[in-house]
Amino acid sequence: MTSAVRSEDMIIGITPFGEPDAGLALAVGRAGGLGVLDLGSGDRRSREALSRMRRASPGGFGVRIGAHCRLDPADLEPDGPHTVVVGAWPAGAPGTSDTAATLRSIAALAERHRVLAEVTDLAGALDALGAGAHGLIARGAECGGPIGELSTFVLLQQLLAAPGVTSPVWACGGIGPHTAAAAVAGGAAGVVLDSQLALLAESALTGPAAATLRTLDGSETVVLAGHRVLRRRGPDAPRPARDAGPHDVAALLGARDPRTQLLPVGQDGFLAARFADRWGDVRRSVRALRDAVLDALRDDTASRALRSGSPMSRALGTRLPVAQGPMTRVSDGAPFAAAVARDGALPFLALALADGARTRAMLAETRDAVAGLPWGVGVLGFAPEDVRTAQLEAVRELRPTHAIIAGGRPSQAQALERDGIRTFLHVPSPGLLRQFLEAGVRRFVFEGSECGGHVGPRAGFALWEAQLAVLEDFSAVHGADGLEVFFAGGVHDERSAAMVAALAAPLTARGAAVGLLMGTAYLFTEEAVAHGAIRPLFQRQVVDAERTTLLESAPGHATRCLPSPFAAGYREQERRLRAEGA
Incomplete structure (x- = not known):
């Protein structure tokens, strides 16, 4: 052999x-x-x-x-x-x-x-x-x-x-x-x-399949009976039966006839x-x-990117280029945030849907607890306007050093930046990234669907390859100075950190600051329990879990969580509603 x-x-x-x-x-x-x-x-x-x-x-x-x-x-x-x-x-x-x-x-x-x-x-x-x-x-x-x-x-x-x-x-x-x-x-x-x-010169692929590949950005696929395929609409699109199984779908895969076959292309089809x-x-x-x-x-560029004193560490004012991502009902307490800050990372309070009074109390307590170290808040850009307005009033008053806006817009980030609060925007697609760059935004979070809580549609590798291509094109013209990027989703240890450092090495070499944002990893820490962020039973459930599940509340809105009786009941309700045509 x-x-x-x-x-x-x-x-x-x-x-x-x-x-x-x-x-x-x-x-x-x-x-x-x-x-x-x-x-x-x-x-x-x-x-x-x-x-x-x-x-x-x-x-x-x-x-x-x-x-x-x-x-x-x-x-x-x-x-x-x-x-x-x-x-x-x-x-x-x-x-x-x-x-x-x-x-x-x-x-x-x-x-x-x-x-x-x-x-x-x-x-x-x-x-x-x-x-x-x-x-x-x-x-x-x-x-x-x-x-x-x-x-x-x-x-x-x-x-x-x-x-x-x-x-x-x-x-x-x-x-x-x-x-x-x-x-x-x-x-x-x-x-x-x-x-x-x-689509390379030596490929024999022609016709509709080749033309379709030219248009993809990674968001056009669906999963049918365990197979990822291109979602096609229109009267001539092949439609497997509602109860089609893996064999039925597998028999339809191909690239020769789009009228009778399902194109088995993935989120990386844009490549x-x-x-x-x-x-x-x-x-x-x-x-x-x-x-x-x-x-x-x-090259040692990758190994330098995540060290103490790296460009992102200097940009954040922290010992390490690491952020603890905001987690609803977990990272909303001052003692845990202070523990993260003391250990050299950047903590983020999750404001979620807290009202103005609750937000002001959380921020005041955390500002005192971190004792001058950098800290931040996580804001939902899609929260009800009255809730978000009250939160932002408290943020401007109590002045955390940083903010992350999920589902936000450049104008929201720029308003906080004018108040001296350095603000990162979640960017789930290459199209949005191009728009945000044109609008002047330079701080981003690229979070793959591996993360916990609310997730975007793209898995980490497909998302990161797409976003880095956009930044590569942008920096070739405008340079990379001022770019600050957090990578998130599935990052938790030496191996995963090394992988992120390697994939971001060309961006780092151009002068951008690169860091890691972790949420789930912090659930496994002693401090999370000791400082009341989570209870011991919560942590035991996390440690014992072997998989996660996605609960979809609306098209494009899904939450990753642990399997539980609640999750099982949610799926049963989903099946009932689908059967009724709702």
Whole structure:
């Protein structure tokens, strides 16, 4: 058996959307990566493409076998591929027969090939390794096609930290130059590209699918029966039955006919146009990602970004470039805020929907408790106007050093800035970021949907890659001086911090200040209980939890919380309302 990781394995390119595009896979191999031919359904086109791969790249290529591929291990011989990627089923969706069949395929293939198993959760990863897989592809929830609950950022961390995972892991989902550097800095063997390749010169993708990819920004997808697909409207859009299961949806995936197929594109679909416009072909794209990874690992820019005395530390006036994010009914007490400030971070009180009197009391107590150290408030830009007006009157009177506005507008931030309160705006999309930059805003929070409480639609890797591309374009013209950016969602330890530092390294090198904003991580601290931010039972529930759940209260409004009887009742009510057509 050959080595589990080779130099060309840093960048793996899988032909997108289940299409057997031999020319594209061969181009990835020639560029120094590992080209993987998706064999799709295993039809005549797939077999012809496989024959072409054998002739042009004997032994030096890979294939992907998905759930609906009709080829079996014997069809790959003789002169089979070096690597076989076994496609994932959505986490928790398939029955035991599907899972068992996948594991049997892994075992059979592993006798003659290196097998990399796509996985969407830790349980599936351990099963795949037990069946003989030589490596894992962490397929995050931002991917197109079959997915699980966890984003690439969180799933990768979970797999790399698991004692039972000793084989190499690749990251798939939201991968561009910045997140590729982050994944490898965090311990990944490399990264996987798929839809990013779809508009490059060597790609055979044409027609409506290619035209659609040109228009995406990452917000246009939905999840159907465990598969992320493009949301299409109109009379000619394919519509799975309301009770369609994973098999039904998987059978509809494809890029050839938008009238009958669902395009399995993810939140990172916008990267196809970005890659095409910036690099044009596979060779330059693969080289750019490889260079981004190597630059981040060789240079000490990333390691300097989060040290004591870093640009963000100096900008905040704190010892560390770290903020404790505002958490409703958690970070609203002076003793906890003072503990955070004394330990070198920037605390934020969550004002939530507190009235003017309650806000004034909280602020006065906290101002006295922090004793001259920096501190801040978290404001809801979408709170009722009378509530927000009363809160802001108290804020201007008692003068915290900083503020964060969630769901806010540039005018709200600029009003506080004029009063000497340095204000950060949550920015959940690249379109809004461009508008805010044009309006003069320079302090931002980029919070992935991994965070607790109210969440945006985009997972961290997809969001951060999009936002950093906007800042890269902006700073090339205007410079990066004055830019201050907090990254949030899934950040909690050395590995996650190192990943953020690596992905932000080019921005740091241009002069921007970069920091970390953490909320959930503070729930695990002794001080959170000792100072009354949370009760011991609350913390025990958090420590014991193995997953979270999203409760959607309106389109685009979701809250991440722990599974509980309340959450179960909420979902039951949601199902009842949907059944009634409400």
